Amino acid sequence: MSAVSADGSTESPFPRVVGFLGVGTINAAVITGLCSGPSSPERLVLSPRGAARVAALKASFPGRVEVAASNQEVLDKSEWVVVAVLPSQAPDVLGDLVFRPSHFVVSLMAGVSNRDLGKLMAPVPSANIVRAVPLPPVKDREGVTLVHPRHPRVMAMFDLLGIAVGVDEEGKMAKMQTVTAMMGAYYAMLRTFHEWLVGGGVGPADAST
Template identity: 35%
Template structure:
């Protein structure tokens, strides 16, 4: 299989690194968008080539990953000539499937996906819809695949990814609190990163639900229970739900419908 990437940001770099560090790496063709990233990937991996333009990518690969910002997706695709053997795998959030199909006709298939930065270590659990053998092969090479029941469920997964930055900000708040109490900032950061990094690893190793895991880390009357209950009294869980439900606004390419994120039409 040969894979082409139109758009070379962080997600493309992660997928390409994951593909290229595995045994028997596939041929990878990159667009010149994001020239610095493309050049670094081509210098690092012998299976990666930077093409002259985006059409050159399509001319060399049947599986095309679209990874450009939503506002420019139409203009980028309008310049390209797809063939029926092409599979367009969109990693661009905020563009409805019917538009992707219209803009990439006569491509044989269009798949929406949510690849994660962990692809660089081949540990991305990539959500995609609909199921497609070509897309499944690609994302299996860089981790696992999860196919939800319908398009609306995929939108909900997209909404959940909005919590990434807030989670990191939460950890940063703990580090800042420790530093304000006299702990060396570097030591505080190393400790918090280790504790929550290892906690994340334990989540992957245990088949239990998050509720069960939370109970195991909660001693009745202990510090964990007190801290959790303080946050619940302050309405933190409800604030999280409100933030996930909130309409991100027209610039984000999504609207809220019945409490679930859906792509703007």
């Protein structure tokens, strides 16, 4: 399957196989968005932790999603790897793995710097490591995602899941990421307004506009 680019031509930003290390809330949203859209990798290889979640993704997208027996198998089978374990888990999880210099890594982990990622994923060159901060609406392909550095194929990937916002400096990325963390409070506030309006007799559709 292919993406439709601005000039009307079709091309996919993905290699054939993309691995996902740490299939929690955000990677599950990314996987769902990719598999439900017009373009996705041919094969998505998932790490086995979070058995119920990975089984549900495999059942939802049969033939495309595969569950690996180990984290190393994810790396061995994939050209790109999207990493989303918790930042505190990164040294243990990544330190045990053997990366290839040809791997391309998209790290979704908040606050783990490019420099630390380079050390944890050696011998992957720094040019092959991109950080991204997607928000959960990527599940419905309506999420905004920060991307640093502004890598064209990673930008294209997250444009398929909503809108990618390229950030040219790591310091700016940290600041912008902090603001994305306010998303939960923002949606909670909107829900409170909605409930208050509906409780006051306004129809749910009108209350949502």
